[in-house]
Amino acid sequence: MPKHSKVRRPRIVFVEPAETQLRTLTTGQAARLDEALGVIAADPSLVKPHATAPALHDYQHEGLRVVFYATALGSILIVTYIEVN
Numbered sequence: 001m002p003k004h005s006k007v008r009r010p011r012i013v014f015v016e017p018a019e020t021q022l023r024t025l026t027t028g029q030a031a032r033l034d035e036a037l038g039v040i041a042a043d044p045s046l047v048k049p050h051a052t053a054p055a056l057h058d059y060q061h062e063g064l065r066v067v068f069y070a071t072a073l074g075s076i077l078i079v080t081y082i083e084v085n
Contacts, residue, residue: 009041010070014079021082029084036064037079044070044077056080 014022025033040047040059050056050067059066063085068077 008075010044010075010077012037012041012077012079014082018079018082025082025084032064033066033082033084036061036066040066040068041077044068044074 022030022033036059039061040057044057047057047059047068050058056067056069059068065081065083066079067081068079070077
């Protein structure tokens with residue numbers, strides 16, 4: 001059997017408030033968010049925990065913020081909040 005060397009990235013899902021925030025982004029902001037989601041999906045465990053809710057992770061980089069949590073097996077990342085300046 002062939003060995004799969006490609007790491008499977010998690011599926012990214014947005015809850016309703018994050019979907020609303022997503023619809024208000026400009027094309028440039030959406031591109032920045034897409035890059036950030038790629039970084040997060042590559043290794044979600046490297047993102048620091050949220051200050052007040054340990055189950056959440058809080059990614060912040062150059063005016064962009066994504067708050068999310070991962071399912072138990074890490075196959076799905078659920079985005080709860082997006083902020084892009």
